[in-house]
Amino acid sequence: MRDRHTDKFDKQVDELRTKIKGLDQLKVRDDVFDEYTLLGLYKLLTKGWISAMGGPISTGKEANVYLADRNGTPVAVKIYLTRTANFKKMLDYIAGDRRFINIGKSRRDVIFAWTRKEYSNLKRAKEAGIRVPEPLVFDRNVLVMEYLGDESRAFPQLRLAEPDNFQRVYDELIEVVKNLWKTAKLVHGDLSEYNILYGEGHPYLIDMGQAVTLDHLNAPGFLKRDLEQLNRFFSERCTVRDVPGLLEELCGTSPQ
Ligand SMILES: Nc1ncnc2c1ncn2[C@@H]1O[C@H](COP(=O)(O)OP(=O)(O)OP(=O)(O)O)[C@@H](O)[C@H]1O
Ligand SMILES: [Mg+2]
Structure with missing residues (x-):
């Protein structure tokens, strides 16, 4: 009508x-x-x-x-x-x-x-x-x-990027995840080489619709999965940190 x-x-x-x-x-x-x-x-x-x-x-x-x-x-x-x-x-x-x-x-x-x-x-x-x-x-x-990019193109997803030092990018991303938890009080929740853009020598997190605050029941579980996803991608490219150790440092416990 x-x-x-x-x-x-x-x-x-x-x-x-x-x-x-x-x-x-x-x-x-x-x-x-x-x-x-x-x-x-x-x-x-x-x-x-x-x-x-x-x-x-x-x-x-x-x-x-x-x-x-x-x-x-x-x-x-x-x-x-x-x-x-x-x-x-x-x-x-x-x-x-x-x-x-x-x-x-x-x-x-x-x-x-x-x-x-x-x-x-x-x-x-x-x-x-x-x-x-x-x-x-x-x-x-x-x-x-x-807009993340320059005149010629948008920054590529990490999976398509060619950083000259994967270790430096990984170490930076671990600091980013920690800072997200400690300062922004958020967990990304879908972190992967698809949702990280790489440009001007740094990783950028994108696609944060699903990110949750720390009071979400699954926040520690999402954090664990994000860290495991990062390690899956980086373990073939550089030395990665131990996930239970990182969880212990951030949450005080390691979720199942
Ligand atoms: N601010 C931005 N600047 C440049 N490129 C961007 C920006 N935001 C997103 N993109 C590009 O668009 C792609 C999709 O964005 P995003 O991950 O936020 O959407 P999505 O929710 O995953 O969508 P879908 O699941 O339907 O692909 C990114 O991988 C990236 O290549
Ligand atoms: Mg995405």
Whole structure:
């Protein structure tokens, strides 16, 4: 059934389609720019957070990431895919987090909360001095953040990077995980060579939607898994530290 609200919404969406430069050329899957995404982009555009959308940096099942322009500065725009994102997994992670007690339970509510969660996790990490893309703003399922890369390309994922000294990168990452725990009071929860970018001689953590605060029941378990993932990748490339020892140092115990 149509009403005034729907008509206004459709009008905004139509306006947006013509306003966002490059939108037609993006040739992305239909579900990326569903009506709510368009409305989110519309808000960000009218508020001046995005001047023009560029091409995709990455397309996946959970999210697509685009390069965009903000008054001459490149920014990265991550758009959570409302139809294909793993909503069940998101609910599990959000359920144990005190910051998100009062959210609705619809698919859309959960994905919007997830976007807010990634924004707030990146902000906490950034404030703790950790190398992550600085989050700028979010609206609905759209997150605008600092673009990590140079004029020619985005920083590669660690799995595709060729650092000249893996030991130094590993040691830095262990310090990052410790700092995340001790200062930001967060555990990344999905740390791997896919969610670490490497550029200008340093690793950067990205993809922090699932990161949890230390009061989450599974925080020590996630920490253990993150450290094991790092060791799996680095053990063929350099000397790695013992996970139980690191857990003992950070949590005082070693979770099963
Ligand atoms: N701020 C950024 N600057 C440059 N590139 C980025 C940035 N954020 C993400 N990317 C690129 O986009 C890719 C996907 O981002 P991310 O890991 O946050 O999404 P995702 O949730 O894993 O999505 P999916 O699971 O659908 O692939 C990254 O591996 C990286 O190559
Ligand atoms: Mg990822």
